[in-house]
Amino acid sequence: MNAPEAPFNRTAARLISGNHACALGAVAAGCRFFAGYPITPSSEVAERLSKLLPLVDGVFIQMEDEIASIAAVIGASMGGVKAMTATSGPGFSLKQENLGYAAAAEIPCVIIDVMRGGPSTGMPTRPAQADIMQTRWGSHGDYPIIVLAPASVREVHDETVRAFRLSETLRTPVVVLYDQAIAQLTETVELPAAGSIEPVQRRWASGPREGYQPYAAGGDGVPAMARPGDGYRTHTTGLTHSESGFPSQKPDVVERNQTRLLTKLARNRHAIESFETLACADAEVLIVAIGISARAAHRAVALARESGVRLGLFRPITLWPFPEDALREVAQNVQAVLVPEMNAGQLRLEVERILRTTPVHGLNRYDGEPIAPAEIVARATTLRQETR
Secondary structure: OHHHHHHHOOOOOEEEEHHHHHHHHHHHOOOOEEEEOOOOOOHHHHHHHHHHHHHHOOEEEEOOOHHHHHHHHHHHHHOOOOEEEEEEHHHHHHOHHHHHHHHHHOOOEEEEEEEEEOOOOOEEEEEOOOOHHHHHHOOOOOOOOEEEOOOOHHHHHHHHHHHHHHHHHHOOEEEEEEEHHHHHOEEEEOOOOOOOOOOOOOOEOOOOOOOOOOOOEOOOOOEOEOOOOOOOOOOOOOOOEOOOOOEOOOHHHHHHHHHHHHHHHHHOHHHHOOEEEEOOOOOOEEEEOOHHHHHHHHHHHHHHHHOOOOEEEEEEOEEEOOOHHHHHHHHOOOOEEEEEEOOOOHHHHHHHHHHOOOOEEEEEOOOOOOOOHHHHHHHHHHHHHHHO
16 A cells, blocks of 8 residues: 555655645644635645545545634534644634634634735735734634744644644644745755654543533643543533633633633743744844744845844744743844834734834835845844944
8 A cells, every 4th residue: 555655755855845744744743634715825735635634534624614614623623633724814814703712612723824915815826924913813802822933844844743732732722824935835855754753632531520620720721621422521612611611701700710711821831932043142133033034034144244244033933922031032132123024014013012122123025025135134234333
C-alpha cells in the first residue's frame, strides 16, 4: 500500500507551499475532522485535507458556508475529535459569533486564517495583514484566544501542530494567522518523520460521575472535559454559567467563572508564548513585524548593518497573547521602534500600548504589495538620524 503512505513520507526534503505544510501539520497533530468552505487564498488547505484525511480514517466535509463550517468543527470537537477549519478574511468575519461561543464554552478547535486584501471582498489574490485585531477582538464580549503567526513554510507546519496542542490542553480556540504570501510561498523543507509527533490528548474527566462539575477547574484554570459516552452529565451553553454548566446571571457566580475563563491563558503563558529576536543586543532601531513583513525585516537587518545602522528585529510568533515582557526587555535601550505591516497600523497600536514611552513609528502598505527590505532600511535610517 505505497500510495496512501506517500503523502506522509517526511524523511527527505520536499518542495511544498505554506498551505500544504499546514495540512500536513494538522494531520500529524491528530486532526481527524475538517469542515470548510472554499475561499482564496486558503483553499489549498482544504484541497490537501480532502485527500489526506481519508487516508487516516478522518472526515473532510465541504459545508454550505463559513458559518456552518465552524459550527460543524465545534460539534466534532464536542464529540471528542480534533477538528479544524480554514478560511480568509471575509469568511473569518462570518465565523466570529461561533468563535466566541467556542471560547465561552471552552471547546477546543483550530481556525486557519490566511489574510488577503480588504475590507469586504478586497483583493482575494493579494497579501495583507489586516486581520490582526479581528483575530483578537472579532467576537463580542471578553474572551480568551490564542493566535499564532508563522513566517515560513516549515513554521506553518510546526505552528499548526502547536495550535492543536494548545487548543486541546487549554480548551480554547486557537487561530493560525498568516498572509497570502506565506500561504502560497514554496520552500524546500524537511519535516519531522511520519509518526514522530505524539498527538496530545485533552484532559478527560475521571473519577466519580455523581456530582461532576464540567467547569470546575484546578490550579491551571482548565477544567477536564466530559468524553461522550463515559457517563458524565454535562450541560454546554453560550450563556454565562456556573461550574455546573447551567446558565447563571448571579453576579458572584458570573464574576468567579468569567475571571477563571479570562485568566487561564495568563496562568499558562510559559506554554503559549513564542518569539524570535535578531540582533537586538545593540540595536538602535528595533523592528517589530510578523509574516512576510518579518521576512523582509530579517533581510533589512543585514542590509542596514552593512551600512552602519544597528537594526534589530523582534518577531512575535505568538501574536495573542502578545509576549509583552519579552518586547519590553529587548526594547529598553533602543532609540525608536519601527512596525512595518500591511495594514493601516494595527500591530503598531499594540506595540505602543506595551512600550508607552518609547517612540513607535509605522511603515504601512495596504495596496496588495509586500513591504520591501529596502523600504524598511530607508525608514529605519531616517529614524536613526532623527533621534540622534
